[in-house]
Amino acid sequence: MSDSFQRQQRFVHQVIGHQLPNHNKLAPLKRQGHGIAPVNIALSKYWGKRDTILNLPMNGSVSISLPGLGTETTLTLTPISENSPHPIDSVQLNGESLSDDNPFCIRLTDFLELFRPENHTFTIHTHNTVPTAAGLASSASGYAALVLALNDLFQWQLPPQKLSLLARLGSGSASRSLYSGFAIWHKGEQPDGLDSYAEPIATQWPELCIGLVKVDVQQKPISSTTGMQNTVNTCDLYQAWPAQAEKNMQTILEAIEQKNFEQLGQTAEHNALSMHATMMATWPPIVYWQPESLAAMQTVWHLRKQGIAVYFTMDAGPNLKLLFLETQKPAIQQAFGETEVIQPFKS
């Protein structure tokens, strides 16, 4: 057992505590757990880990969840019988069985190893309503749904904050996908990672719209995990990122509280561009942008010059997420055509 695994297992025990013995109450043959979680879009971004084993971030982040887009996961636990000499987990993603050397499959079963009762295998059926790894944070909704399914399967009855801690261990931004609406993921200070969880922000903002500009839904050239680690290791400009990100987060929290849309939009766009700046200043360079991404940005800047309050944010991928208020919806749809518009607080 590796040191990393032992640290992660210690963390899981600290979070779940006395509830782990519930594993022993399993029905003898088969049990199922179910979880569903939304994707979330960071308004101030997570980029860079201070602890790669426990997924502890360099900085806090704030997000908005998108209702209707996310992941639904069913976990089935099967005891290993004498008839299955090489029992392995099986993973179905969007109805297709994945081979067990698939990187997604390996990462998932590595994570499940932390929760596995002796002599059992997991069958995972997971369904994304967003393209996997297209920068619409499907790993966030994926690990949040998985942790909810585990909670259901083992009947832990953990509060959302603790589920957020567990989801974080699978994928940092998954910590924020336990909630609808706005959420804040606290950076935390403790080396044990128990104070680095997300919690919901109560504010409702019915007029707020998110427009999805889909540039490319292909697999990303480099995973966020690898990308952010390369940035931390080789990007000199990154030195200033954690402080900027924390500052941006506070400004965004204030903007949400005051429903100050200009402040929200400006800070979110500035924060996203700054994150992408740290990627570009990494060697080898990390550029998730496509020419069409840049063309879409130029359209946004052009609209702003015309007095239309629209901003964008981008995650580790080529797609833009537009931020605007309901009153601008016709102008945005005219400029961007087929853009899908979501009102997180109005669905």
Added chain:
Amino acid sequence: MSDSFQRQQRFVHQVIGHQLPNHNKLAPLKRQGHGIAPVNIALSKYWGKRDTILNLPMNGSVSISLPGLGTETTLTLTPISENSPHPIDSVQLNGESLSDDNPFCIRLTDFLELFRPENHTFTIHTHNTVPTAAGLASSASGYAALVLALNDLFQWQLPPQKLSLLARLGSGSASRSLYSGFAIWHKGEQPDGLDSYAEPIATQWPELCIGLVKVDVQQKPISSTTGMQNTVNTCDLYQAWPAQAEKNMQTILEAIEQKNFEQLGQTAEHNALSMHATMMATWPPIVYWQPESLAAMQTVWHLRKQGIAVYFTMDAGPNLKLLFLETQKPAIQQAFGETEVIQPFKS
């Protein structure tokens, strides 16, 4: 007279010293001076001033001049006669007369004010063989040529280092355009700016090629001067730039000395992307890239994956400058078609 002008005039006097009285030896009616200077491409960039009046940079930089591309300037000095009650300088750029409220014209005559003998006007004929303000550093060759024309006109007979100081006052990167081949512009330490000049680097590198990928030759959306000042003022990530730029400069000097092309190319591309990163992380964002710029970068990265050693650098504009060795010329021309290729040491 403004404080800025007085500081600049003091600087000019310090550089030219006892030679200024030569102004008095002017022929009574008319004299001409002539200057010609190449554009230069920074391999490690200048971005940000520590002194905006004297154009003192935050960091040193290294460049390569492009023979055959540059500026040719003729200065004519005319005494003001009684027949010319409102005598003003006149500027011709590429054969066209500029109106005196043209920003280029204002900047030029403001600079010439520092050298003007009493009761004289200047007529400036300047010809660029590169598009003005298209990111191919025409202001660099422009101010270098102008200073050479002043030196010729007033017969100062100043050494290149002193001319470099004067050219710097007009446009920072012009300090490097006094030379052919490689040049280094020292950051300097003194508040009076007398140690912030460029000098040539002796190394010849005949195999070195520069490919010009012209994406857009329109006027830039924001001048370098304004752009870099906004970066210094609003970009948190910029904090780490001066140290990175100095480090990159040393690495490039070493690469030139050792003719280590991989080291030169990697460092130049990393440095250019890092400069553009500081621009993007500025608010409002400064993005000189066009979708076609990004497409050209992707072609470069694709070629590298195929084992072709080609790198790029970019100035404050959308165009790419490719760096490669002569042996790769056919591959580059196949991939980029109409790219103009310059061998700075072979023409």
